[in-house]
Amino acid sequence: MTNFISRSRSHRLSFRRLSSYSARFYSLSTSIVLATPLIAALAIGFLYPVLKLFALSFSGGTLAYYRRIVAEPLHLAVLTGTVQVALVVTVASLLLGFPVAYLMARLSKGPATVVAACVFIPLWTSVLIRSYAWVTLLQRNGIINELLIDTGVTDGPLKLIYTQSAVILAMTHVLMPFMILPIYSALRALPADYVRAARNLGAGSLRAFVAVTLPLSLPGVFAGSVMCFVLALGFYITPALVGGPGSMLMATLIGQQTTVLLDWPFAAALSTVLLAVTLLFVLLFRRTLSLSKGLNSVY
Amino acid sequence: MILDVFASPAIRSYSAAAGIIAGGAAIGGILFFLLLPTLIVIPMSLSETNYIEFPPRGLTLKWYSAYLSDPDWMAATWFSLRIALATTATATITGTMAALAIVRGCLPFRTALQALALGPLIVPHIVLGVALYLTFSPLQLTGSFLGFLVAHTVLAIPYVIITVTASLQRFDPTLELAALNCGANRLQAFFLVVLPNIAPGVAAAAVFAFLASFDEATVAFFISDVGGKSIGRKMFEDIDFNLTPVIAAVSTVLVATSLLLMGSVHLVNARKPRP
Numbered sequence: 311m312t313n314f315i316s317r318s319r320s321h322r323l324s325f326r327r328l329s330s331y332s333a334r335f336y337s338l339s340t341s342i343v344l345a346t347p348l349i350a351a352l353a354i355g356f357l358y359p360v361l362k363l364f365a366l367s368f369s370g371g372t373l374a375y376y377r378r379i380v381a382e383p384l385h386l387a388v389l390t391g392t393v394q395v396a397l398v399v400t401v402a403s404l405l406l407g408f409p410v411a412y413l414m415a416r417l418s419k420g421p422a423t424v425v426a427a428c429v430f431i432p433l434w435t436s437v438l439i440r441s442y443a444w445v446t447l448l449q450r451n452g453i454i455n456e457l458l459i460d461t462g463v464t465d466g467p468l469k470l471i472y473t474q475s476a477v478i479l480a481m482t483h484v485l486m487p488f489m490i491l492p493i494y495s496a497l498r499a500l501p502a503d504y505v506r507a508a509r510n511l512g513a514g515s516l517r518a519f520v521a522v523t524l525p526l527s528l529p530g531v532f533a534g535s536v537m538c539f540v541l542a543l544g545f546y547i548t549p550a551l552v553g554g555p556g557s558m559l560m561a562t563l564i565g566q567q568t569t570v571l572l573d574w575p576f577a578a579a580l581s582t583v584l585l586a587v588t589l590l591f592v593l594l595f596r597r598t599l600s601l602s603k604g605l606n607s608v609y
Numbered sequence: 610m611i612l613d614v615f616a617s618p619a620i621r622s623y624s625a626a627a628g629i630i631a632g633g634a635a636i637g638g639i640l641f642f643l644l645l646p647t648l649i650v651i652p653m654s655l656s657e658t659n660y661i662e663f664p665p666r667g668l669t670l671k672w673y674s675a676y677l678s679d680p681d682w683m684a685a686t687w688f689s690l691r692i693a694l695a696t697t698a699t700a701t702i703t704g705t706m707a708a709l710a711i712v713r714g715c716l717p718f719r720t721a722l723q724a725l726a727l728g729p730l731i732v733p734h735i736v737l738g739v740a741l742y743l744t745f746s747p748l749q750l751t752g753s754f755l756g757f758l759v760a761h762t763v764l765a766i767p768y769v770i771i772t773v774t775a776s777l778q779r780f781d782p783t784l785e786l787a788a789l790n791c792g793a794n795r796l797q798a799f800f801l802v803v804l805p806n807i808a809p810g811v812a813a814a815a816v817f818a819f820l821a822s823f824d825e826a827t828v829a830f831f832i833s834d835v836g837g838k839s840i841g842r843k844m845f846e847d848i849d850f851n852l853t854p855v856i857a858a859v860s861t862v863l864v865a866t867s868l869l870l871m872g873s874v875h876l877v878n879a880r881k882p883r884p
Binding site: 333334335336338342345347348349351352354355358359362366406409413425428430431435436437439440442443444446447449453483487544546547550551561564565568569574577578581584585592 | 639640644703709711731741762770785786795820824827830831852856863864867
């Protein structure tokens with residue numbers, strides 16, 4: 311069906327016949343003009359720097375810098391350590407976050423909003439500020455040590471900060487909302503009737519949970535876990551502030567190579583490896599990640 | 610099945626009571642764990658002493674006045690604020706135009722473009738920070754307004770595109786067709802019909818862009834310089850070398866800003882009926 315819907319008055323040289331179908335879409339030239347700023351910004355600020363980094367890692371035309379990563383035990387330890395920490399943080403976020411997500415999905419409007427606020431407030435706080443808070447909480451004369459001494463649990467201040475455990479604790483705190491929100495989405499999509507049907511058929515509440523709710527929440531669990539893991543791999547601020555030299559992660563190693571040791575090709579090689587691993591996980595799990603990347607659940 | 614044992618009435622009532630108490634305490638602990646770091650900066654910024662005490666010894670605003678009277682802190686704050694506002698403008702405009710092209714345009718490479726536009730979300734900030742530092746360094750762009758603008762715009766664009774795309778997809782295209790039918794051209798139809806309808810989405814996108822720039826710490830750390838230091842970099846350095854409650858005062862101001870902005874976005878969007 312073709313109707314002459316519009317004869318654009320300000321474009322006398324080129325009026326176009328628009329059908330009710332083609333009018334839904336902008337013309338190719340308009341689309342290209344609209345997309346140009348984006349392409350320019352991405353080319354200058356994203357593609358060019360990353361490709362330059364990639365090229366730098368091969369400077370001298372050799373794979374020498376990549377070989378250094380696997381050859382030297384220190385660097386290999388950082389790589390495996392990063393994966394280990396990321397796994398621990400993901401599991402911890404899952405164990406602590408699932409009950410919160412379940413509560414958020416099951417409670418009535420008022421209490422659920424309170425719980426949601428407890429999840430959103432840390433999410434909306436800058437990572438830097440949260441890491442700073444952990445530094446002051448865990449330091450020698452920080453609140454936690456004070457509490458332990460005052461209640462008599464320990465005699466002197468414990469070394470809580472600048473350890474691997476501190477990094478894991480702080481990172482779990484920062485990444486928990488990213489685990490909670492996808493699980494909440496999955497649980498929300500679950501009709502309450504399913505559990506009621508299970509109870510109706512004779513299952514106790516625990517069995518109904520294990521047999522019905524838990525398996526159906528797995529897509530959310532999976533999405534949240536992948537998101538947490540991928541984020542944990544590339545984390546810089548929190549390990550840099552809360553961790554010490556004994557708990558170096560990939561990102562802090564890259565930072566150190568760039569700003570302190572000024573070994574830029576090596577830093578580039580490390581960055582490329584980190585980027586490759588991140589991309590690998592994102593591509594492998596892109597369909598599950600689509601559940602959590604939508605910002606609908608973030609605000 | 611063994612779990613059916615839990616279904617027997619006597620065990621159910623006891624275990625229910627115990628379960629609720631234990632579960633409530635555990636959940637309360639987890640929620641407290643989530644909130645603690647954000648909330649702790651507030652009493653810390655008001656405490657009389659250099660370190661926080663419980664119960665607090667005295668309340669004072671001296672750390673806030675120290676923050677407002679320190680030239681370094683104020684310079685960093687204004688620098689970050691100017692960059693965030695400029696980033697909001699550029700990212701929102703670029704992102705909205707791109708979202709229009711993706712949703713309502715007829716680009717042959719539309720999917721690839723959308724995937725590429727979400728790239729800065731996927732690439733770890735450390736990689737991007739190092740890459741930008743190595744690119745800006747020979748060009749003397751570290752610590753410059755332009756360098757920061759480019760970097761932060763790239764970081765903010767994905768958020769704008771996701772938000773505005775969602776908004777555009779909820780917008781009924783026949784409204785624009787009706788405007789064209791009444792004689793408007795594309796430009797008029799956009800500003801008079803489309804934009805007012807997607808305004809909440811664009812406003813939310815602008816807030817995300819602002820916070821993506823203002824709260825960002827990793828990339829800002831690497832492209833900061835003596836000539837231009839973002840508030841994130843200054844905080845980072847002070848946490849490492851000069852840990853005083855002034856940082857807590859700065860943090861409280863930043864937290865209040867973020868929460869106010871994100872809270873209003875949340876409220877505005879909660880009032881709209883969502884599909």
